[in-house]
Each structure stands twice: as structure tokens, then as C-alpha cells.
Amino acid sequence: MFKASYLKDNRTSLDSYVGPGLEAGLESLRRVRREVGVPVLSDVHERAEIAAAAEVLDVLQIPAFLCRQTRLLVEAAATGRCVNVKKGQFLSAEEMEHVVRKFESRGTGGLLLTERGSSFGYGNLVVDLRNLEIMRRFGHAVVFDLTHSLQRPGAAGKESGGERRFAPLLARAACAAGVDALFLEVHPDPSQARSDRRTQIPLDAVRPLLTMARDFHALRRQHDNV
DSSP states (O other): OEEOOSOOOOOSSTTSOOOSOHHHHHHHHHHHHHHTOOOEEEEOOSHHHHHHHHHHOSEEEEOGGGTTOHHHHHHHHHTOSEEEEEOOTTSOTTTHHHHHHHHHHHOOSOEEEEEOOEEOSSSOEEOOTHHHHHHHTTTSEEEEETTGGGEETTTTSSSOEEOGGGHHHHHHHHHHTTOSEEEOOEESSGGGOSSOTTTOEEGGGHHHHHHHHHHHHHHHHHHHTO
């Protein structure tokens, strides 16, 4: 599945790049879906965006800072599209059950719950792997957002910092814990990326990273079947 943001509304600085906008961004995603032949996903930030986004996207994503916005979530669910909800950095895994119930009140498509770390002091995120198991109890697939979990919010002045070097470690841990999917941001040259340059995975490192993750995931499945 391919994810790109037509609009990145949660940015550190007023000067930060926010994307091409709704119409141009959705048209680019439509082309990816048609020409590459993969499902596409993007964030929706406002209820007014949902109808247009649902015509193009296979998955509507609710950003972490908006995961408690009831009407946004319910209207996204009502489209019948799959919805991916990023767990807010400020929420416990247990509190995500309320998000699930909101979705289930109107949703007919699938639901994904994504762990992306929890706020821990200033400018730091910590991953609690127990959250993956707790959210799985709600009966929906659980995703681990590898690269956003590596962020150091606001640590680089006008943009987020981060520690890419821990990506393999957290990928192994999440897959060994039995996560259903990995979410990662990738760039041919992360130093030139317009967003999250310190945590994006270099394109040439993706295959070995995913191969390793696949093997750890297979070991977990083998263990579960013993």
C-alpha cells in the first residue's frame, strides 16, 4: 500500500512544506493507484475533505492529533472505506477502545489501529510494545508506525528530529510482538525530504529491512502455532 499526504496540516513551523493540496494531491494518488496498481492512503483533517478523499483513497487515515475527533471519525467510517486511526501520542492504548466504538457505530469497512509512540517528557517519544497487544484485543488489525515512532518532535528547531538508527531494532521488536503491518516513510535521499528527513528510511535500505521484519513475523507465527 502507498501512502502520501495531499496536505500535512500538523507541521512544526509555519514555514514547513504542507503538500500540493486536496485536488492536486488526490489526482497524484489517483495516478499512483491506476498506474502502479496498489491501494492508496492519505490523511483527512476535516470533515469537508472526506467525500472527495473517499472517491480516490482505499484507506482514509485519521492523524494522531485528531484521533478523538468524533464527527471526523464517524463520517470517515460512514464512507464504507477502510479507516486507519493513528493512536494519539497523548492516549493510552486502553483509551483507543472508545475510538473503536465510534468507528463501529457507523463503519462498514475495515479498521486499522496504528501505534506511533507515546509522549515522554519534552521532545521525545517512547514505544510501549504492550500497546500492540492491548489494541489487538479490540478485534481489529494493529499497525506499527516505525518511522514516526523514531521522531524527536521539535528537536531540530523548525522541524522534528529523530533517530533513524533505531529503525531495525523497533521493526524486529514489533514483528516479534505479532503486529499485523508496518507503516514506514521512505525516500531515495532522506536528507532532501521535505518532511521527517531524520527518520525516513533510505530507499535502498527498505528491502533488507522488510526482509528482516518478515522473518521475525514468521517466527512469531510459528511460535503461536506451537
